[in-house]
Amino acid sequence: MFIDEAKIFLKAGDGGNGCVSFRREKNIPKGGPDGGNGGNGGDIIIESSLDLATLIDFQFRSHFKSKPGEYGRGSNEFGKNGEHLVIKVPVGTVVRKIASGHWPVPSSEITNEIIADLTKAGERIIVAKGGQGGRGNTIFKSSTNQTPRTAEEGTPGEEITLKLELKLIADVGLVGYPNAGKSTLISKLSNARPKIAPYPFTTLEPYLGIVRRENESFVLADLPGLIEGAHKGKGLGDKFLKHAERTRIILHVVDMCGYEGKDPASSFRTINGEMESYNPDFMKKPQIVAANKTDLEDARGNLDAFTKEVSGKGYKVIPISGITGEGLDTLKHELFKLLSQEKVKV
Ligand SMILES: Nc1nc2c(ncn2[C@@H]2O[C@H](COP(=O)(O)OP(=O)(O)OP(=O)(O)O)[C@@H](O)[C@H]2O)c(=O)[nH]1
Ligand SMILES: [Mg+2]
Structure with a gap:
C-alpha cells in the first residue's frame, strides 16, 4: 500500500x-x-x-x-x-x-x-x-x-x-482522465510496470519510472486519474496531485476518443481547471499534451479540431499511440529538450 x-x-x-x-x-x-x-x-x-x-x-x-x-x-x-x-x-x-x-x-x-x-x-x-x-x-x-x-x-x-x-520527486508528472493511457505510456517510456486495464481508476497509487536516452535520464511519475470535481473529492479526489507539485513539467495525456463520450478538448480544459483549483502554480509549469490513441479511427477524427484549439492556447500537442508506439520518440525528444532548458529548472 x-x-x-x-x-x-x-x-x-x-x-x-x-x-x-x-x-x-x-x-x-x-x-x-x-x-x-x-x-x-x-x-x-x-x-x-x-x-x-x-x-x-x-x-x-x-x-x-x-x-x-x-x-x-x-x-x-x-x-x-x-x-x-x-x-x-x-x-x-x-x-x-x-x-x-x-x-x-x-x-x-x-x-x-x-x-x-x-x-x-x-x-x-x-x-x-x-x-x-x-x-x-x-x-x-x-x-x-x-x-x-x-x-x-x-x-x-x-x-x-x-x-x-x-511528495514524490519526479521531473515529469503524468496527469489526465482515468483510462487516458497514462500507465500504458509510462510502461513504454520507462522501466515502470504499473497495471494497465480497460477501465477507469486502474492506477490507485503513484508510480515512478526512469526514462533513459544514451547517458541522460529523467524521472517520470504516473499518477492516478482525475475527473471533474476532483478538487472537491470526486473520484479519487485530488490527494495524489501533490505528487505533481514538485515536477518540473506536466505531461497531460488526453484520450482522443474522449472520456465517456466527451469532447477531448473539453476534457483537457476540465483537467487543467482541476489542477488550477488545487494549486494555481500548476498552470505556471510547462505542459506538454500527448494526444493519445491515434491508432484508433475515432481518435484520428478528433485530432485536428483538438490540436487546433489546444495549440492555439500555446500548448505543444504531440499525437501519440501508447499501443503502437507512434509519436513516442518525438514525445521523448520534446521532454528531454524542455528539461534541459534552464527556465524549467526548479
Ligand atoms: N487503442 C489504444 N488503446 C490504448 C492506448 N493507450 C492505452 N490504451 C488502452 O486504454 C486502456 C487504459 O489504459 P491505461 O494505461 O491503464 O490508462 P490510465 O490512464 O493509466 O488509466 P487509470 O490508471 O485508470 O487512470 C487500456 O485498455 C489500454 O490498453 C493507445 O494508444 N491506443
Ligand atoms: Mg493507470
Missing part, C-alpha cells in the same frame, strides 16, 4: 539526575563530595533515505522515544548519555511540526509549520532534543559550602508531534 501521510509522536530521552554522594574511605574521615553528573538524554533525528518508498511503516508505529541519560553516581562517575534515535523516512518527505508538548494540545497551539523538506538522501534533522543531564554535588563545593547536599535534576527531553507528508 502506498501511504503518503503520517502523524508521529516523539519523546526525547530525559537528562539523568546528578548525584549527591560523599567519599567514604578508611582513614579519610571527611571525604568531600563526589556525586557525578547525569548523562544527557538521546535526541530524536529524522533521516531521509532512498531505501524507503512510502510512509507505510508509520501506520504500524507512530510513537517513538529515545533513551534517557543515566543518573550520575558516587566516586565522580558520570551517567552515560542516552543513545540518539534515528527515524528513517523516504526522500521527498516534508516534515511539519504540528505542536510541541504532550499530545493532544489545545488547538491554539497547533502550528503545522514546515521544519524540513528532505529532498536529498542522507539529510538529517534533530526534531526532538534530549534533556540535559543534571550536575552532581561535586560541582557545588565551594569555600563556604564544603558539603553540598544538592545536585541538579536532569531536564526533560522534548516532546513533539509531527506530520510527515511524502
